[in-house]
Amino acid sequence: MQTKQPKNQQQLAFTDESRSEAPMATDKGVEGRATSCATESLDENARLMEDICREANVKEAAKRVIANKGSAGIDGMSVDELLQYLKANWPRMRQELLEGRYKPQPVKRVEIPKPTGGTRKLGIPTVIDRFIQQAVLQILQKEWDKTFSRNSYGFRPGRNAHQAVAKAQEHIQQGYGWVVDIDLEKFFDRVNHDMLIERVSRRVKDKRVIKLIRAYLNAGVLEGGLVKSVDEGTPQGGPLSPLLSNLFLDELDKELERREHRFVRYADDCNIYVRSRRAGERVMGNVTKFITKKLKLKVNEKKSAVARPHERKILGFSLFTWRGKVRRWLAPQTVTRFKGKIRRMTLRIRGFNAAVIEKLTRYLRGWIGYFRHCQTPKLLLKLEQWMRRRIRATIWKQWKCGKVRFKELVGRGVGKDLAAQTAGSSHGSWRIAWSPAMTKAFPKAYFTSLGIPELAVRVQQ
Numbered sequence: 001m002q003t004k005q006p007k008n009q010q011q012l013a014f015t016d017e018s019r020s021e022a023p024m025a026t027d028k029g030v031e032g033r034a035t036s037c038a039t040e041s042l043d044e045n046a047r048l049m050e051d052i053c054r055e056a057n058v059k060e061a062a063k064r065v066i067a068n069k070g071s072a073g074i075d076g077m078s079v080d081e082l083l084q085y086l087k088a089n090w091p092r093m094r095q096e097l098l099e100g101r102y103k104p105q106p107v108k109r110v111e112i113p114k115p116t117g118g119t120r121k122l123g124i125p126t127v128i129d130r131f132i133q134q135a136v137l138q139i140l141q142k143e144w145d146k147t148f149s150r151n152s153y154g155f156r157p158g159r160n161a162h163q164a165v166a167k168a169q170e171h172i173q174q175g176y177g178w179v180v181d182i183d184l185e186k187f188f189d190r191v192n193h194d195m196l197i198e199r200v201s202r203r204v205k206d207k208r209v210i211k212l213i214r215a216y217l218n219a220g221v222l223e224g225g226l227v228k229s230v231d232e233g234t235p236q237g238g239p240l241s242p243l244l245s246n247l248f249l250d251e252l253d254k255e256l257e258r259r260e261h262r263f264v265r266y267a268d269d270c271n272i273y274v275r276s277r278r279a280g281e282r283v284m285g286n287v288t289k290f291i292t293k294k295l296k297l298k299v300n301e302k303k304s305a306v307a308r309p310h311e312r313k314i315l316g317f318s319l320f321t322w323r324g325k326v327r328r329w330l331a332p333q334t335v336t337r338f339k340g341k342i343r344r345m346t347l348r349i350r351g352f353n354a355a356v357i358e359k360l361t362r363y364l365r366g367w368i369g370y371f372r373h374c375q376t377p378k379l380l381l382k383l384e385q386w387m388r389r390r391i392r393a394t395i396w397k398q399w400k401c402g403k404v405r406f407k408e409l410v411g412r413g414v415g416k417d418l419a420a421q422t423a424g425s426s427h428g429s430w431r432i433a434w435s436p437a438m439t440k441a442f443p444k445a446y447f448t449s450l451g452i453p454e455l456a457v458r459v460q461q
Helices: 033-039 048-052 055-068 079-098 127-147 161-173 193-203 207-217 240-258 277-293 332-345 354-371 377-399 402-411 416-423 436-441 444-449
Strands: 107-113 119-124 178-183 221-223 226-228 262-266 269-274 305-307 317-322 325-330
Touching (some): 048 055, 048 079, 048 127, 048 207, 055 127, 127 193, 127 207, 127 240, 161 269, 161 317, 178 277, 193 207, 193 240, 207 240, 240 262, 240 269, 240 277, 269 277, 325 332, 325 377, 332 354, 377 402, 377 436, 377 444, 402 416
Parallel strands (some): 107 221
Antiparallel strands (some): 107 119, 178 269, 178 305, 317 325
């Protein structure tokens, strides 16, 4: 009789290796007869695939993939179907992985708009392939991450963008008042597969894992109904891609450390801090040469520059020296993107209703969660006032005719004379939104009552 599992484990209780057609463990701990010849001579460094396929690791991987949600791949399977699929197919999949026979499916190509314009191509693996990549990631990251540079902050456990910005502030505060801002052009699309696999092979002795990683790199892309082969790049969208990108760029980090540069790298964005423009131009030339010749990548000359920190942005912030201290301000591009997003969510054709309020609230909470580290509360207060004015203008347009406007204003406590004067005004909605009548009808307390969060009061001073 099967032992009843604890309630907190039942959700992830797909069939494990001990109750399946997969090779069963013997008393000596050998994985099974079908794979014993292939694995019993391997040393601990070469048995990574066994670690990847262990029950605890794969259950954690399934849990992470389900929590992360995400779109379906080319097979149409959703994350909600993952556990049921694994219950029926994990024994077969596990055996294929242990024997080095597993073949990933091509990724689905999708394009998303970039905040700075243009589009970014993502490759969405199937849910099953995301699950396997996550299982591989959990094992490799534990070993690799501790060897990466302390100046690398992107896609690493316990590290984040806020720490990167704080470190940049520290460098500037110490007198390194010029930044060499290096942007790698289409980095994720141009990583050389052979060079990447060579770097993986330095750290991984299990040939099955190396073969699996290469298979993911070469899986191809489904685009326009056709599967296209891929000779370079690490498709953005899979769990393994960030770890592989950090592995590849670790060589750049080590080179910058060897040259004793002060720098911060987050994914493919790298900022090096120097004391003068002349030093910055020299560093830009040398580092560009290293990236081009050694890593076979291309520096985007249009987006890269040697400048004062306040003239550039780092992860959505601009760094200004104010009264002797370096402070985090919102970058101009961040403000522009914020306003554009609010405008799109408050279009006249949508009106202002419960669905818009929910969407707006969700966006603002996420935005505040990141930009709470901004040190310019006055700017945030202005953005908050602008947002309320934008919503009032949307409501004014929604009312359409003078009679409705008069009735609504009076119903919200505006005097009849002021309501009549405002309702009959020929001014545009943006100017009316700042009028005494509309600010009285929709004060700050009204937006608070709807659950719309305030921007300025939640900021770290």
